[in-house]
Amino acid sequence: MTTSVSPDHAWLRESIGLATRNVAEGGGPFGAVVVRDGLVIATGTNQVTPTLDPTAHAEVVAIRAACQAVGDFRLNGCVLVSSCEPCPLCLSAALWARVDRVVYAADRHDAARAGFDDREFYELFGKPREQWSLPVHQVSTGEDDAPFEAWLARADRVDY
Numbered sequence: 001m002t003t004s005v006s007p008d009h010a011w012l013r014e015s016i017g018l019a020t021r022n023v024a025e026g027g028g029p030f031g032a033v034v035v036r037d038g039l040v041i042a043t044g045t046n047q048v049t050p051t052l053d054p055t056a057h058a059e060v061v062a063i064r065a066a067c068q069a070v071g072d073f074r075l076n077g078c079v080l081v082s083s084c085e086p087c088p089l090c091l092s093a094a095l096w097a098r099v100d101r102v103v104y105a106a107d108r109h110d111a112a113r114a115g116f117d118d119r120e121f122y123e124l125f126g127k128p129r130e131q132w133s134l135p136v137h138q139v140s141t142g143e144d145d146a147p148f149e150a151w152l153a154r155a156d157r158v159d160y
C-alpha cells in the first residue's frame, strides 16, 4: 500500500482548509488555490456576504489574486484547485482565465446538501431561455455593433 499522495491531494486539502477556516471568519464554506509550476501562487475564499459581492466566489477571488500575482489576465500554465465543484460562474471565469486544468473535491450535490444549490443553474443553462425564471431578451437598437466597431478600429487593442 502506497502512502504517497498526488500534488492535487495536497492542494485540495489546502483549499478545504481555507474553506473550513473561512466559515469561522464569516465567509462561505468554499476555498480555492491557483497553482503554477507546483507552487500555490494565490488563494481565495468565498467573500459574498462580508463584501456584499455575489460574484466573490472562492474561485473568482483566487483567479483575481493569481492574475495580480503574475501581472497578467491570462493564467495559462495554471491549475485552479477548489474545495468544491465550481459553479457555472466560476467555470466561466476559469475559461476566461485560460487555466490549464480545474480540480475539485466536493461536488455540486454535496454543496446542495449544505444549502448551495447551483445544480439549478446547471440545469437552467440546459433549458431553452423561454423556460427560464429570469427573463433574458435581446432588444436591438440599430447601434448594437458600435462598441465592436470601435474595438476593431483600435489598432492598439489587447485581445483576450
Ligand SMILES: [Zn+2]
Pocket: 057, 058, 059, 086, 087, 088, 089, 090, 091
Ligand atoms: Zn462559483
